[in-house]
Amino acid sequence: MRLRCPVCRAEAALEAWAEDEAARELMALLAGLDAALGRPLVAYLGLFRSRSRALSWDRALKLAREALALSSDAAVLAEALAETVEAMRVKREAGDIRPLENHNYLKRVIESVAARGVVTAAKVKRASAARRVVSRLSATEEAILAIRQVGLDGGVIDAEGAP
Structure with missing residues (x-):
């Protein structure tokens, strides 16, 4: 089965991605999440990709697991991920296009969201x-x-x- 990317229109075979263990694990992890958490997590993972390179499945899986481990409250984590993605989008529009290197910014946003109360x-x-x-x-x-x-x-x- 060939799939077409809705963004870049590149085509890839789903079977090829299924051959990669990290790709399978990441897809299974994302499929098990509620959309309110899964969508901002996917957008957050994109912040680690440089402009010229793709994010490897292994790295994406590792980053996703690390991000999910940062908070046991899914609602707080989802809100923090969404706020982080939006803040980084604004920075990138202003010209700062460097990819994230770690989860430190997300950790601070999680603390902020949690301090504001239950989401x-x-x-x-x-x-x-x-x-x-x-x-x-x-x-x-x-x-x-x-x-x-x-x-x-x-x-x-x-x-x-x-x-």
């Missing part, structure tokens, strides 16, 4: 969905979504925008 799984899913939608919206729609999100988090406005 519910519903809030993580809502924030993740909002991030995906925002990238396809106009500036006006983004502003409306941001206002609604603030209202949702503060308990003032419901999902339809009503108090």
Whole structure:
């Protein structure tokens, strides 16, 4: 079975990836995670890749296991991963394109998220969905979504925008 990358359009055989033990283990690990944690983890792993080189399956597996071991609270970890990815995206847009070398920044973000209080799984899913939608919206729609999100988090406005 040949698969096509939705980003670069490169083709690869799924059977070839299945021959690599680390690739199989990483895919199994990711498949066992809730999407609210799995998606930001995949994006986080991408922060370790340099512009000119691919991340090896062995390294990706090692990094994923290390990141998952940093917190026993999946909601806190998911929020910290999402915040880390967003912060690094902003840095890269500003011209700092160096890949991450370790998990030190993520550790600090986990501490920050944990200090702010318990993050519910519903809030993580809502924030993740909002991030995906925002990238396809106009500036006006983004502003409306941001206002609604603030209202949702503060308990003032419901999902339809009503108090």
